[in-house]
Amino acid sequence: MITMKDVIQEGHPTLRKVAKEVSLPASKEDQETLQKMMEFLHNSQDPQIAEKYNLRPGVGLAAPQINVSKRMIAVLVTDQNENLYEYALYNPKIVSHSVEMTQLENGEGCLSVDRDVSGLVPRYARITVQGTNLEGEDISVRLRGLPAIVFQHEIDHLNGVMFYDRIEDAKDPLMKPVPELFK
Structure with a gap:
């Protein structure tokens, strides 16, 4: 079981590396790692389990955050209509995006930054992501709003980019704020 002690913190060199592609079909070890990442998100969002194991709630986790420099992400988030987005992906990549930008209000x-960082992070309002799921199927998913932001945040981790690298001071008139649904 992944706990907060397994989540490396900013300043750790793995968080700044470009993660390696996962060879497919995925090894048993990579499958177990990705399954444990998804399990962590479920546990972190369960108030009783989170309290018992002192887990910070998370909606996404990238393998580099647990010191595994491979291109794997897990996302567990709902959108403004309460639709659940639950994805565990190998080698995810953004294949298209909108011109319109957005941000969390x-x-x-x-999870790898144990402090408040103020500032708005510009993100694409809509994206299409392709990757391979735990069952070995190639998938393509179109996202908007909070799920799109979460996917971009996690894919950034695979490229050694932290969210605060993207903070801009000036408000862009093209940006539409997205209400924060989960903190």
Whole structure:
């Protein structure tokens, strides 16, 4: 079981590396790692389990955050219509995006950043992501709003980019704020 002691913190060199592609079909070890990442998100969002194991709630986790420099992400988030987005992906990549930008009204947070960082993080309002799921199927998913932001945040981790690298001071008139649904 992944706990907060397994989540490395900012300043750790793995968080700044470009993660390696996962060879497919995925090894048993990579499958177990990705399954444990998804399990962590479920546990972190369960108030009783989170309290018992002192887990910070998370909606996304990238393998580099647990010191595994491979291109794997897990996302567990709902959108404004309560639709659940539950994805565990190998080698995810953004294949298209909108011109329109968005941001979370109160900025972003990160399990690997144990402090408040103020500032708005510009993100594409709509994206299409392709990757391979735990069952070995190639998938393509179109996202908007909070799920799109979460995917961009996690894919950034695979490229050694932290959310605060993207903070801009000036408000862009093309940006539409997205209400924060989960903190």
